[in-house]
C-alpha cells in the first residue's frame with residue numbers, strides 16, 4: 010500500500026543512560042493516547058534489546074542489535090526504516106540509537122530512507138544527562154565530552170535531563186555551555202525526561218528548516234555541503250564522506266566512540282541479589298552503563314536492572330515472554346574476561 014502522507018521521524022539522541030528510553034516510553038504513551046500509531050526503530054550495543062522490553066507489544070518495532078547504527082550497521086538504517094513503514098503504516102516513527110552514536114550518521118540513514126519512502130526528519134532530540142555533562146565539561150577534550158558535544162550540536166530540541174542530580178545553582182552555567190554548542194535548539198529542563206509532548210507536534214514541521222537557519226550549519230539532512238562546519242564538529246565527518254574520502258570518513262566517524270564496548274552476559278541460573286549489588290558497586294569507572302533482566306534466588310519476581318552514571322535502579326517486572334536472565338555492560342576498554350569470571354562466580358551457590 011502506498012502512503013499518502015509524509016511520516017515524521019524523530020531521532021532520539023543522547024549519551025548512554027541519559028534518559029532516551031524514558032523519553033521514548035512517555036512519547037509512545039502520548040501518541041497512543043492521542044489516537045496516533047507510533048513505530049520504533051531501536052539500536053542497542055548489546056545482543057539483547059532490553060530497552061525494547063519497556064515498549065508495549067502493540068507498538069511495531071524494528072531492532073538493530075549488536076552494533077552501533079552510526080558505524081557497523083549504519084547502511085541498513087534507511088532500508089530498515091522503509092520496511093518498518095511499509096509493513097506497519099505508522100503515523101510517526103522514533104529512532105532510538107545507542108548512546109554511543111553520532112547523530113549525524115542517523116540523519117544520513119533517515120535521509121536515505123526519504124529517497125525510498127515518504128518520510129521526513131521531524132526532529133533530533135538530544136537528552137543530556139546534566140550530572141554527567143557537569144563532570145565531563147571539566148575535561149572538554151575527553152572523548153565522552155566530544156561525543157556529548159556532537160550530540161548537542163545536532164539537536165533540534167535539547168532535554169537538560171536529570172536536573173534532580175545537579176544543584177539548581179549549576180543549571181544556568183551548564184545551559185550556557187549547551188547554548189555555546191548549539192545556539193538555536195530550545196533547551197527544556199527535565200526530570201525523568203518529562204516534557205510537554207505537544208512540543209513534538211510542533212517539531213513535526215521538519216528539521217531541515219531549523220538546520221538551514223542554524224549558525225553551525227547542520228544542513229546534512231539535505232545532503233548539501235558542510236563547508237561552514239568547524240573541524241571538530243560532528244558534521245565534519247559527514248563532509249569528508251560526501252567529498253568522496255569514505256575511508257577517512259569512516260575513521261573520523263569512529264573517532265568519538267570507537268572506545269565504547271559492550272559485554273552481554275547470559276545467566277544460567279538465579280543469583281544472589283546482594284552479591285550482584287556488591288559486584289555492581291565495585292565496577293570500575295570505565296564501565297559506566299549496565300542494564301539487564303535478573304532473576305534472584307532471594308526474590309520471587311524478576312527485576313529490570315539499570316545502572317547509569319553510578320546510580321543503580323531495580324524495578325520489579327512481569328515479563329510477558331520467556332525472557333532470558335541477562336545483563337549488558339557498556340564502557341571503555343574494560344576487561345571482558347575479568348567481568349565474565351566475576352559474573353559467572355555469582356552463579357555458584359557460595360562465594
Ligand SMILES: Nc1nc2c(ncn2[C@@H]2O[C@H](COP(=O)(O)OP(=O)(O)OP(=O)(O)O)[C@@H](O)[C@H]2O)c(=O)[nH]1
Pocket residue numbers: 023024025026027028029030031032060106107108109170171172173174199200201202298315316317322
Ligand atoms: N535520577 C534520575 N534518573 C533518571 C532520570 N532520567 C532517567 N533516569 C534513570 O536513568 C537510567 C537510564 O535511563 P534510560 O532512559 O534507560 O537511558 P537511555 O538513554 O535510554 O540509556 P541507553 O539506551 O543505555 O543509552 C534509568 O535507571 C532511568 O530511570 C532523571 O531525570 N533523574
